[in-house]
Amino acid sequence: MPRFGVSTKTKIDTQFLLGAGDDLKLVDDVRLARQQPIVSLQEELIRLSMSFDEGFHHTSLIDVYNPSQRPPRKALDTLVITFVYSASDGSIHSVQQDVRYRDLQQKGGRYTMPKSFTVEYVWIEEADVDLEGGAFVLFAVVLIVAIFGMVDICCGSGSEESES
Numbered sequence: 813m814p815r816f817g818v819s820t821k822t823k824i825d826t827q828f829l830l831g832a833g834d835d836l837k838l839v840d841d842v843r844l845a846r847q848q849p850i851v852s853l854q855e856e857l858i859r860l861s862m863s864f865d866e867g868f869h870h871t872s873l874i875d876v877y878n879p880s881q882r883p884p885r886k887a888l889d890t891l892v893i894t895f896v897y898s899a900s901d902g903s904i905h906s907v908q909q910d911v912r913y914r915d916l917q918q919k920g921g922r923y924t925m926p927k928s929f930t931v932e933y934v935w936i937e938e939a940d941v942d943l944e945g946g947a948f949v950l951f952a953v954v955l956i957v958a959i960f961g962m963v964d965i966c967c968g969s970g971s972e973e974s975e976s
Contacts, residue, residue, distance in 0.1 A: 819935055823928045826876060829858050856925075862893065869907040877925050888929040889914035895935050905938055 858876040892910040
């Protein structure tokens, strides 16, 4: 899980996504290490979607590994999650994803599923809106338009009286 406002990188083990997470342990809060080897499932479609901020923001479905692709097959290499947030109230405004794939190599006529992929969390602070400044500019524009309107009415009515 990303820390609020701190850009971080982490690795996620693909076996963990297959439900084989019972024999995985967290190491240094950055990597997942396997205690015992697991038989890899080479023909398993792996997709994921991430949800943040109690489900208010989420990513679309991302193919981690898709065995039905035509050669050259690709697998997820890096997933960059970008959070746009407000520093004043700490709310997340949007979550965007950037997916980068790598080509897989054949070994013995089969493609080997990657053991892990990198997830990078990037935080971008959105500039706060200055409500007082915006209200002042709006008031100044309304005042100028009102003055020009009154001058136009005064000057326009004076010229109509002189014509009659």
